[in-house]
Amino acid sequence: MTTSHFVASLADSTTRLRRNKDAGFLIVLWTSLLLAIITLATLVINTLISGVGSLSPDFLTWFPSPFPEDSGIQSALFGSLWVTLTSGVVSLILALGTAIYLEEFTNPNSRLQRFITTNIQTLAGVPSIVYGILGLAFVVRGPLGWGFTVGSAAATLTMMVLPLMIVATREALKAVPSSLREGSYALGATRWQTVYRQVLPAARPGIATGSILGVSRALGESAPLILLGALAYVSYNPTGFDSDFTVLPLLIFKWSTEVQEEFRGLAAAAIIVLLLLLFAMNLVAIIIRDRSRIRW
Amino acid sequence: MTTIRQKLARGVVATAVVAGTLAVGAPVFAAKAGDKCELKQVYSIAKVGTSYIRCEIVPGTSLHASDPKKKAQFKWKSLTGKTADLQWQMASAKGANIRIDGSSTVAPLATVAAKYFESATKSISGKKGVKVAVGISGTGGGFEKFCRGETDISNASRAIKSSEAAICQKNGISFTEIPIANDGLALVVNKNNPVSCMTMAEVKKMWAASSSAPTKWSDINSSWPSTPLKLFGAGTDSGTFDAFGDLSTVGGKDKLRKDVSTSEDDNVTVRGVNGDTGGVGYFGLSYAIENADKVKTLKLDKGAGCVEPTVATVQGGTYPMSRPLFIYPKNDSLLSNPAVGAFVNFFASNVKQISEDAVFVPLTDSQIKAMSGALLRIAALPKKKP
Amino acid sequence: MTTLMSSIPTDLRPSGHIQRQRRIERFVVAILMVIASSGVIITTGIVFSLVQPTYRFFTERAISGYGNEEFVGVEESAESGVRDSSELGFADESQIQYAEPVTLGEFFGSTAWYPQYGDGDFGVWPLLVGTFLIMLTASLIAVPAGVGIAFFLSQYAGQRARRILKPVLEVLAGVPTVVFGFFALFFVGPNIAKNIWPFNEVGIYSGLSAGITVGLMILPMMATLADDAISAVPNSLVEGAFALGATKREVCTGVILPAGLSGIMAAIIIALSRAIGETTIVLLAAGSQAVWTFNLGKEMQTMASYIGFAGIGDQPVDSKGYQTIFAVGLLLFIITFGLNMMSRKVVKRFREVYE
Incomplete structure (x- = not known):
């Protein structure tokens, strides 16, 4: 074997090797991708298969019952609505206030801003069950002592989604170009007038999408509420913040642990409803995002 | 039985706060006695002319029958005078709230009672029926809330402990203990397990804490398979756990072995034993009956031969592991909230049907006698808090 | 800013309208500051709600029982029938049992975690x-x-x-x-x-x-x-x-x-x-x-x-x-x-x- 032959075959084999490696790598990437898609597909199909049979108009209007034959989710739907809307509104107000203060009224490099920012990042990383402990110690018992009511659950979930909402609203405010503010100042507006009349309207789509995502997090959350004291049977809708209640994720949790096969179907049906609600909310967020895409 | 009913009725009348007119709400059903009704309407009451009818489960049929011919049917039945008395009291309780919490074992029973009671009150006072919320915090957790005044009724799968009663007393909470149903503790194993009967000595050996605690079935009895033993138990602060400590003859819960998968939720045990060949667990007989297609219930032998846990053997006390279940209404609630008194009376006077629908072992006659005493005592409670 | 203010002639001082706006501005900033502190309050709440009971877990003893209790079976329940809270005897102080505080050594040094059994094992x-x-x-x-x-x-x-x-x-x-x-x-x-x-x-x-x-x-x-x-x-x-x-x-x-x-x-x-x-x-x-x-x-x-x-x-x-x-x-x-x-x-x- 001459040297030139050897080099040629070497070059040939490395090219082939490279090509094989490239193909292998692509297969690995496809596998990862398929894993995500298959997971989503299996999850949805598996839920549909076990749940579709139990879905009916009655399922939405009936109340939870000890018997699977006449169980429904009305009180959980209304409970979810109460808790999610309350925590959504309260956390939006708090998040907006915080974001406006940080973005519009403080110096980005000030100590105060850095302190609050770090603090919010820390809160965003706290596991949801720890918010359950906080709710248990401060809201359900302790200083507030509200018991396991709509109010306690909403307060706990508000604290949980607040960091996410703050981050989202800050991003929305940041996206508003400073030229808009400067123009407003040049016309003699005060800071608050600028924020109120120029920045907030401009940031509205971003704030809306951010808060919808925060609210959908609150809608699906179960862990802190399990800790606060899940109820087994509530067959009426909440009437106020001091009402007993149950929410969809808790009902799903409860039904998942029941043994009778029928309850598994009910849990799957409730999951379908929950996923549809979340999907609708996300769709709204996407539509808002696309409709109001302003190019600065 | 009739005398008890009368007693109950008298007690009821005594506690009735307002005996106003019976306002039958929305006359949704143009039904008469003997007509069919449906599960959602069970215990609803409707007025026909001057008399009342109630939707009931036809005797001989059952919600839990596996035989399709015996599947539950529902029919309107005329209400007779004595039972009708109850409704006066329920009418006066419209729109009220009742908070119940406690044992996960008793919860299904209380939930069925709550559902029927809600149907009854709703049909009497229109949409505004009594609202009953049932929680599951375990017997200990339930008493903890109860003794802080957060709940009206506490469910318990064991009698209250003096430690708990002491806390109640310290907080000024007085209550009445009412046995409401019985339960046998069933030992269940996987369907594929050949073992079908155990002596109490074997039960003790299986569950007692010891350095040489068995790890395989064959460690307990050499004729059994060498499948690894996988133990499932009740949550360690549940009444079931306490009761098993005593009933399994190991000598109290502190002497039970710890390498047990415990859960507050009996369904966890059913799933676990169902999914594990060497699995063994215990829970209320009601669960064992309800899940007979998933797990196998063992017979037990305390020296007089193998006894299968059934309603009769539990009531008769021949099955070694049986216990009563209780509810504890708060006396203050009974006085201040007519709905609570109405609920307790409703529960007590329909306890057989409720027990059957929730798959519990009904009270024995002597227990019912004892319970009626409780209700009379409730009726005789001083009208104002001393 | 202050030097600028002092050099402004009196007739050019902010009118009442602008003064009102400044007051609004100050008011808004104050409210926003309070709201922005909510995150800090939550963090403090989390730390406090975790640390205080944990401190007690490691330093204080807790009541674990009131002496031995009788088990009530089916027959006993029929015999004793109904009990009113006033009929239940209470254990006196001497019968109260305490659980000792858990040591850090046990918490981090043991591999047994059975918190609810008897005296409990607390190895995390x-x-x-x-x-x-x-x-x-x-x-x-x-x-x-x-x-x-x-x-x-x-x-x-x-x-x-x-x-x-x-x-x-x-x-x-x-x-x-x-x-x-x-x-x-x-x-x-x-x-x-x-x-x-x-x-x-x-x-x-x-x-x-x-x-x-x-x-x-x-x-x-x-x-x-x-x-x-x-x-x-x-x-x-x-x-x-x-x-x-x-x-x-x-x-x-x-x-x-x-x-x-x-x-x-x-x-x-x-x-x-x-x-x-x-x-x-x-x-x-x-x-x-x-x-x-x-x-x-x-x-x-x-x-x-x-x-x-x-x-x-x-x-x-x-x-x-x-x-x-x-x-x-x-x-x-x-x-x-x-x-x-x-x-x-x-x-x-x-x-x-x-x-």
Whole structure:
């Protein structure tokens, strides 16, 4: 074997090797991708298969019952609505206030801003069950002592989604170009007038999408509420913040642990409803995002 | 039985706060006695002319029958005078709230009672029926809330402990203990397990804490398979756990072995034993009956031969592991909230049907006698808090 | 500002209108400041609600009983009939039993975790090991697959594929954990975990099925964060490599991976901290036994799932068993806090390199 032959075959084999490696790598990437898609597909199909049979108009209007034959989710739907809307509104107000203060009224490099920012990042990383402990110690018992009511659950979930909402609203405010503010100042507006009349309207789509995502997090959350004291049977809708209640994720949790096969179907049906609600909310967020895409 | 009913009725009348007119709400059903009704309407009451009818489960049929011919049917039945008395009291309780919490074992029973009671009150006072919320915090957790005044009724799968009663007393909470149903503790194993009967000595050996605690079935009895033993138990602060400590003859819960998968939720045990060949667990007989297609219930032998846990053997006390279940209404609630008194009376006077629908072992006659005493005592409670 | 003010002639001082606006401005800023402090209040609340009971757990003794109790059976209940609270005898002070405070040595030095039995065993190691194993399983799935998806999105996928794939990831990321829990219990457990574990027969509950599902849950988050890290790699590096004749794979593994490594590391850490804190999936799928085992095919508890489990049990307040919720919660908080700090440190370093 001459040297030139050897080099040629070497070059040939490395090219082939490279090509094989490239193909292998692509297969690995496809596998990862398929894993995500298959997971989503299996999850949805598996839920549909076990749940579709139990879905009916009655399922939405009936109340939870000890018997699977006449169980429904009305009180959980209304409970979810109460808790999610309350925590959504309260956390939006708090998040907006915080974001406006940080973005519009403080110096980005000030100590105060850095302190609050770090603090919010820390809160965003706290596991949801720890918010359950906080709710248990401060809201359900302790200083507030509200018991396991709509109010306690909403307060706990508000604290949980607040960091996410703050981050989202800050991003929305940041996206508003400073030229808009400067123009407003040049016309003699005060800071608050600028924020109120120029920045907030401009940031509205971003704030809306951010808060919808925060609210959908609150809608699906179960862990802190399990800790606060899940109820087994509530067959009426909440009437106020001091009402007993149950929410969809808790009902799903409860039904998942029941043994009778029928309850598994009910849990799957409730999951379908929950996923549809979340999907609708996300769709709204996407539509808002696309409709109001302003190019600065 | 009739005398008890009368007693109950008298007690009821005594506690009735307002005996106003019976306002039958929305006359949704143009039904008469003997007509069919449906599960959602069970215990609803409707007025026909001057008399009342109630939707009931036809005797001989059952919600839990596996035989399709015996599947539950529902029919309107005329209400007779004595039972009708109850409704006066329920009418006066419209729109009220009742908070119940406690044992996960008793919860299904209380939930069925709550559902029927809600149907009854709703049909009497229109949409505004009594609202009953049932929680599951375990017997200990339930008493903890109860003794802080957060709940009206506490469910318990064991009698209250003096430690708990002491806390109640310290907080000024007085209550009445009412046995409401019985339960046998069933030992269940996987369907594929050949073992079908155990002596109490074997039960003790299986569950007692010891350095040489068995790890395989064959460690307990050499004729059994060498499948690894996988133990499932009740949550360690549940009444079931306490009761098993005593009933399994190991000598109290502190002497039970710890390498047990415990859960507050009996369904966890059913799933676990169902999914594990060497699995063994215990829970209320009601669960064992309800899940007979998933797990196998063992017979037990305390020296007089193998006894299968059934309603009769539990009531008769021949099955070694049986216990009563209780509810504890708060006396203050009974006085201040007519709905609570109405609920307790409703529960007590329909306890057989409720027990059957929730798959519990009904009270024995002597227990019912004892319970009626409780209700009379409730009726005789001083009208104002001393 | 002040010097400017003092030099302004009197007739040019702000009119009443402007003064009113200034008052509004001050008022608004004050309100915003109060609102902005809510995050700090929450953090303080979390720390306080965890630290105080944990301190009592380690330093104070708790009432554990009031002497031996009689068991009431079926016959006794018929005999004693109904009891009124006034008829129950109370144990006197001398009969009260106390549980001694748990020592730090026992908490961190023992491998037995049975908080509710008798005097109780409070060695937290089984929970730590369970947490670690489930996190490890989850990361074995989510880290390679997440990075793979990120590579695919950034180098292989066209605009159109990206427009389909991104929403898939977003939808998957938005699926509530209780739904994943249901999926773990009824699909992953019986269909996957049961069939792939060679070492023992996997029961209905296992760390394996919980770990796999937690991995699938954090996958979209991992992919998105890794995608962000990859997009931060300067284009000039990538283009340079292509100009030298590198294939896409070589660019991915030879250029982007090392250049974006710190960003990817930060993403991994954040995803892991999410896995550590996951409660509902583990609570539903991994069982309720906290044992000292390294076998994923068995039941296990994580710190988070133990808190959920003990919370449902609702043990008597002030008992040692109840206080474990807070001690374990504090430990969980410290660990996730530490991980988040770490990821921020890593990100910082990563920024310094490429700015």
